[in-house]
Amino acid sequence: MIEARELTKRYGDKTVVDNLSFTVRPGEVTGFLGPNGAGKSTTMRMIVGLDSPTKGSVTVAGRSYADQAAPLHEIGTLLEAKSVHPGRSALNHLMALAHTHGIPRRRVDEVIELAGLSSVSGKRVGAFSLGMGQRLGIAAALLGDPAIVMLDEPVNGLDPEGVLWVRNLLRSLADEGRAVMLSSHLMSETALIADHLVIIGRGRLLADTTVDDFTREAGGGVKVATTETARLRALLAGPEVTIASSADEELLVSGRDAREIGAIAARHGIALYELTPQAVSLETAFMDLTRDVVEYQSAPAGAERKAA
């Protein structure tokens, strides 16, 4: 379990992480989301003690990272930036880490095989592709058989097969009862893996929710076209139902799914000309949530042309 309490990091007068509190629980995959520059990597660096917080605290399994007797056994980490000497072979890199904890060679071979690096374990890491580097990083994260696995942008540079591998791996790690935390700036990718979401922007917590809740809230409702809008509106009304009208003879209903609406309409003999669930992508919902806090926003294409 990772517990961050009012975690704050300032560099000069720039606040990178601002009063951030969240919990990463065992048996779940927690997606840690935010636009570029939101403070994800800095937060992860603070979790493993590479950076010290300006204020607040973060504990891993109830203790600060520096006080862990066997840190690699508590939490395995893949950081976004490469953390490997390019002159060393994959095997030697993992052995160097293994030695610090008394982890046997057998375990090193296991994670090399698990990561699919057996054929290149003797090669210098400098010659590795981005994807192979990621696999090595994941192998290193799993080396100590950790109770928590924390990965910063793990699918970066992986091919589709690799992405699927990571997805399955993280799922099975969580199912084994481990806590899994992965950061990403891609909502759609994360939603496929995660149970829980911690969304930040400009270092601040924007949402701490489950994927299911987030998806439900993001849901775009159902578009209904009928001539009897007023009657249908009254029939559909309910405590958690909101109905908007986007055009004449058109309603946008959220809170009831298409099946329910169709059934109600049929029961009351209302003819429907259209009944379409509106797919609002998670990505759009995520962008709506983070729009105001995007650090490096690109100007709309039109505006740019005008300026030029």
Next chain:
Amino acid sequence: MPTSALRRTQRPGKLAGLSAAPDPQTSATRYKVTGIRVLRSEWAKFWSLRSSWITLGVAVFLLVLFGTIASYTYSPGVTTGGRPGPRGGSGDSDAVSLALTGVTFASLAVGVLGVLLAAGEYSTGMIRSTLTAVPRRLPVLWSKAAVIGPIVLVLTMIGALAAFQLGSPGLDGEKIALSPGDDGVLRSLAGAGVYLALVAVFGVALGMLVRSSAGAIAILVGALLILPGLATLLPDSVYDSINPYFPSNAGSAVYALHQSSGSLSPGAGLAVFAGWVALTLGGAAYRLRKSDA
């Protein structure tokens, strides 16, 4: 919800055989960071880099080569170049100082070796892996020093002895010829090894302190080679009193056969140079503990 449905169905069955968990006997309460294990790790890290082998090889090669050549090209009355004697020294050569002509060059090589061992972690990003494995941090610094010191000590002592022995035939019949059994010869040759080992540790400390290979190497060269030369610009009285305490001058006193006027005794020289190294190590330890990696 399409997303969660997908998620559930993708649960892998076949991964079970290749679980992320190690086999039961391997696991896991035995995993623990200890000082010895960090040392073991740094030892493995040192030898698993090609640059370590090359730099170390270059250091020993230069030591032997220059020492041997200096002995063979020696002719009485001519001061053979090499390490600049302390000012006021008469430039008199002896068989040991000829054999140790290469120490200056070797000191640069082993100093760079130390810098690379430490600053290389920062320039490559390896430091993040290292410090996540050893979050207490300081054992990493001590271990690097404890690995490189003895390695350099042993190899350069052998190198110094080899230079002396290989050069001896070149001095056959000369007045200054010495044999290893002569007074102080072995002490001087061993002293060269001790000096070079300390230079390597100095390099580690500088590398950890500055965190950049280029910067640390610049400071190393400045401290060992340029500082004494620069100091000649000082007024004589000031110069004479501080000159013996410069790192390289104090260091060369460690391996000098005869204590020349205006320089320290071997013991004092060793103490002063070790002091410089300890000071730098202290600074490196402070920065390692206090600042973000």
